Amino acid sequence: MNDIALIGLAVMGQNLVLNMARNGLAVTVYNRTRERTEAFLGGPAKGQSITPAWDVPSCVAALSRPRKIILMVKAGTAVDQLLDELLPVLEPGDIVVDGGNSHFEDTVRRTRRLRETGVFFAGMGVSGGEEGALLGPSLMPGGPLPAWEQMRHILEKIAARSADGDPCADYMGADGAGHFVKMVHNGIEYAVMQLIAETWDLLRRGLNLSPGQTADCFAAWNKGAASSYLLEITANILRTKDLSGDGFMVDAILDTAQGKGTGLWTSQSALNLGVPVPAITAAVEARMLSMRREERQRYAPLLPAADVSLDIPAPETLGKALFLATRLAYLQGFSLLMAAERTWNWGLDPARIARVWRAGCIIRAAFLDDLVRTFAPEAPLSFIASAPEDLADAQLALRRVTTLAAAAGIPAPGLGASLAYYDAFRSARLPASLVQAQRDYFGAHGFERPDRPGVFHGPWKG
Ligand code: 2AM
Numbered sequence: 166m167n168d169i170a171l172i173g174l175a176v177m178g179q180n181l182v183l184n185m186a187r188n189g190l191a192v193t194v195y196n197r198t199r200e201r202t203e204a205f206l207g208g209p210a211k212g213q214s215i216t217p218a219w220d221v222p223s224c225v226a227a228l229s230r231p232r233k234i235i236l237m238v239k240a241g242t243a244v245d246q247l248l249d250e251l252l253p254v255l256e257p258g259d260i261v262v263d264g265g266n267s268h269f270e271d272t273v274r275r276t277r278r279l280r281e282t283g284v285f286f287a288g289m290g291v292s293g294g295e296e297g298a299l300l301g302p303s304l305m306p307g308g309p310l311p312a313w314e315q316m317r318h319i320l321e322k323i324a325a326r327s328a329d330g331d332p333c334a335d336y337m338g339a340d341g342a343g344h345f346v347k348m349v350h351n352g353i354e355y356a357v358m359q360l361i362a363e364t365w366d367l368l369r370r371g372l373n374l375s376p377g378q379t380a381d382c383f384a385a386w387n388k389g390a391a392s393s394y395l396l397e398i399t400a401n402i403l404r405t406k407d408l409s410g411d412g413f414m415v416d417a418i419l420d421t422a423q424g425k426g427t428g429l430w431t432s433q434s435a436l437n438l439g440v441p442v443p444a445i446t447a448a449v450e451a452r453m454l455s456m457r458r459e460e461r462q463r464y465a466p467l468l469p470a471a472d473v474s475l476d477i478p479a480p481e482t483l484g485k486a487l488f489l490a491t492r493l494a495y496l497q498g499f500s501l502l503m504a505a506e507r508t509w510n511w512g513l514d515p516a517r518i519a520r521v522w523r524a525g526c527i528i529r530a531a532f533l534d535d536l537v538r539t540f541a542p543e544a545p546l547s548f549i550a551s552a553p554e555d556l557a558d559a560q561l562a563l564r565r566v567t568t569l570a571a572a573a574g575i576p577a578p579g580l581g582a583s584l585a586y587y588d589a590f591r592s593a594r595l596p597a598s599l600v601q602a603q604r605d606y607f608g609a610h611g612f613e614r615p616d617r618p619g620v621f622h623g624p625w626k627g
Contacts, residue, residue, distance in 0.1 A: 169190055193215075276288070364580070422456070535551075
């Protein structure tokens with residue numbers, strides 16, 4: 166009898182299987198299209214304790230009880246179709262883990278559906294890309310707690326490990342918690358990638374640095390508390406030459422950024438929950454603007470340019486601004502997680518989430534160690550305000566960099582949104598009083614006053 170089955174042998178699925186086999190698990194694999202299974206067994210899986218199944222019932226029959234099945238199929242109807250096939254051959258106590266990029270609302274629905282059957286359904290976020298899946302991903306399982314207790318020893322074995330040896334796999338909470346956490350992970354990923362891209366643009370077009378110099382900047386910033394996987398790969402990317410030409414690879418790539426929708430989902434969920442995540446939304450919108458390439462090309466020569474002279478900041482200033490904006494993006498993500506917890510009571514714990522993001526995943530970053538120690542759910546801003554002198558310097562840097570962007574006419578929506586978010590929290594008084602007055606003027610919506618209780622109307626029309 167095998168320990169576990171994995172269904173769906175695209176690259177992520179294949180690599181998770183290889184990871185499990187390397188960790189001593191006997192794995193059954195099944196894929197809808199037989200040829201994919203055959204290619205896997207004849208190729209990467211050759212000589213390992215991996216056995217094929219050619220249909221769903223024999224896949225299940227090969228497993229010891231309680232059966233453990235990980236789905237790594239395309240998000241959407243494929244998961245429901247497989248559940249339809251699996252349920253007749255599963256028994257109460259068996260566990261189905263959905264490791265795909267499912268929307269958390271689908272996961273909530275499926276968890277409810279399976280609750281009646283006694284079969285456990287657990288939505289699990291998996292991050293780390295292909296390499297992470299193979300060598301150790303960050304795993305964010307949610308759903309029924311007994312499923313986690315049964316799966317724990319396996320998931321901890323195959324997950325990445327932080328520098329101090331902790332496995333980056335932990336129970337995120339009930340129902341849709343695992344996929345929600347993964348969604349917010351991706352939202353933060355969108356934001357940080359955009360912030361890095363804007364900073365690169367400012368280094369090139371604002372500071373006129375050469376490609377090599379821009380790579381050196383990112384490599385230099387990737388040190389100590391500011392170091393992160395995304396900075397590391399950015400430096401590597403910017404140094405890579407285009408083998409089919411004589412320039413750099415990045416300059417040979419079409420400037421239209423695509424996505425699979427998880428950033429959009431994060432923004433949509435944040436709007437639904439009433440939580441501002443401006444850096445994430447700016448990143449989603451920046452990708453949308455990038456997709457309108459034809460319009461950009463058409464209008465580029467027609468729209469007047471900026472012509473404001475300005476002291477050009479040193480590259481270090483851009484590094485400091487980027488680091489603050491990056492932390493503000495994580496802060497927005499954690500604020501969204503807190504709001505989800507207040508709404509659904511899944512048991513989301515910011516420290517536990519930060520802990521599983523410390524290694525294996527795309528947004529791994531050294532400062533997550535600090536965040537684990539200092540993050541207070543009731544006062545999220547304390548996480549960036551905990552070192553006031555550094556913050557004074559960093560906010561000045563972010564201000565100078567967004568000023569440079571505006572003066573040079575280089576779009577920096579992520580950096581700008583991050584600064585506005587920061588400044589909103591610095592503003593004990595916002596112009597929302599005028600918005601309330603306008604609402605009262607045209608719609609008699611009423612307003613409150615800080616100096617006395619009650620709802621009032623203004624004497625607008627005499
Ligand atoms: P395939 O090889 O048969 O296409 C990513 O697309 C993975 O999801 C692939 O392994 C793919 O199987 C699988 N997949 C997509 N739709 C599916 C479905 N409706 N049922 C089962 N597997 C599916």
